[in-house]
Amino acid sequence: MAEGWIRSLELHFQYLKMRDGDWVRCDTYMLRDDAFLWWEGAAHGVDLDTLTWSQFKEIFCKKYFPAVVKVRLMWEFTSLRQGDSTVAEFFRKFDRGCHFVTLISRDVAQKLSQFMDGLRPTLCRNVIQKSLTSYDEATACDF
Known part of the structure; x- marks a missing residue:
């Protein structure tokens, strides 16, 4: 849920062509309930005048997207x-998973290999027979 919230805000901020510092101010203004209370405490440890969006996301993710969750998502x-x-459906799940496992998603061969490992064997043979070399080619393929 937290990851989806951050992503939706980033889309809005990009659309509005806001500057980095404005992203942080707007985002913290939109925090509610427990997240607002958490930010009141967390804000004391940072310089709000120089805090970048990347720095805010790092602080936010430490709280709402801890390492144990990342490890579980990588394993899944x-x-x-x-x-x-x-x-x-498999493409959708695979694409979502790639978001959390950037080492695989950035390596074209590894990404295709991981995708093929998860496909049903009959479909995996189709990919092999078509001599596809990337995941992007596989997504364009008619199964």
Whole structure:
């Protein structure tokens, strides 16, 4: 939920062509309930005049997206299998998982390999027969 909130704010801020410092001020203004109380305490440890969006996200993620959650998401991604899912559903889950495992998502060959590991064997053979070399090619492929 926290990750989705950050992403939606970033889309709004980009659309509005806001400057980095304005992102932080706008974001902290929009905090509610427990997040607002957390920020009141966390803000004492930073210089609000120079705090960048990246720095804010790092502080925010330490609180709402701790390392144990990242490890769990990485494990879920590396063990992701298509099973009874449609190819479209598997693509969606795979793309979401790539967001959390950047080492795989940035390596074209590794990304395709991880994707193929999760596909049903019959579909994996289709990818091999078509000599696809990247995940992007696989997403454009008609299964």
